[in-house]
Amino acid sequence: MRIPRHIGLIPDGNRRWAQDNGLNKQDGYYYGLNPGLAALKLAQEYGIDEITYYGFTTDNCKRPKVQIESFVKACVDAINIIAKENVSLLVIGNTKSSVFPKELLKYTTRTNIGNGGTKVNFLVNYGWDWDISKINVNSSDRRTIMDCLHSRDISRIDLILRWGGRKRLSGFLPVQSVYSDIYTIDDMWPDFTPEQFHKAMKWYNAQDVTLGG
């Protein structure tokens, strides 16, 4: 079976799930924590090298304050859970803003946890515009372009899994995702099941990867 080397996860649908379950919108993010760990464990079982989670973006900070506080806390909690595993952890995002959680600053250079292992990247206060704002190359040298990105330590993504039914990237690593295969799960992120992940892997195995050729 052809396994993606690097997968991106867009864990969307937390607010809709909360409403569907009689909760306030901001209460949904908490129920996304267990799925985050479950996804990491599955990725490790498959032998996936690298996994990038879409935490929150500068655009998400247009949401009401009570939601911002909730998803920021959920990101911190999720990363603390992941930081108990054997991973190589990296947090990427605009640290200059007050919304960036200071307790995550220590992970903004790649850090081996335990024995190290799977590369886990988490986007926290990320912005596609912030990411690509300093590219100045004389030719279409892709390696040099990658080196100009704020997200330069995150490699090209083979497969993106998006929960919550939307079929869009929402600004997720536009350079690393140029040739990513995009698989959408209609269920909301807190309704994560291993079966969704297995189906995504089977689907990816059936895709051809031509990179334009």
Place this chain on the structure above:
Amino acid sequence: MRIPRHIGLIPDGNRRWAQDNGLNKQDGYYYGLNPGLAALKLAQEYGIDEITYYGFTTDNCKRPKVQIESFVKACVDAINIIAKENVSLLVIGNTKSSVFPKELLKYTTRTNIGNGGTKVNFLVNYGWDWDISKINVNSSDRRTIMDCLHSRDISRIDLILRWGGRKRLSGFLPVQSVYSDIYTIDDMWPDFTPEQFHKAMKWYNAQDVTLGG
């Protein structure tokens, strides 16, 4: 009905269609010409302001020579067909390469044809890396970032329609597509039907557009 202001078309599947119909791979592109005009007419009926076609890319030029000659000719023919309509036509791509058809140079600044009208953009020898190679802004000023792109005269895309069943962007205008809704048609591009277009419009109407908020 909520209509997308700007749609992108990725007309994929020409080579697979050719093989399925007992032809050589390079013979499929010719059968994509009528669909190109049909899509434009439908877009005009819906009142869509702008439409961008993914012609060919620098990555496509890794294909065998006989295929390159075929898709380059098909792009020239497609643009000549479109240039008989009342449109505002723009061709964007790396003109410095010998593969760029010289007969299309005259369209590399936006040109009103007839009475002008729908903005039609065609990507010819386009490369996502070439497009973003000169961005140097001091802040995440999105307007300034857009002005740095080679594709600066192409606006943000609301909806991307991709024929040929693949669920990926393949380097298609990474900045303009950050929030695009992506609709995949499983049929190959030469098997274009108006019904596929109508279904895409209905699907788009059912999406929410949150832009991260």
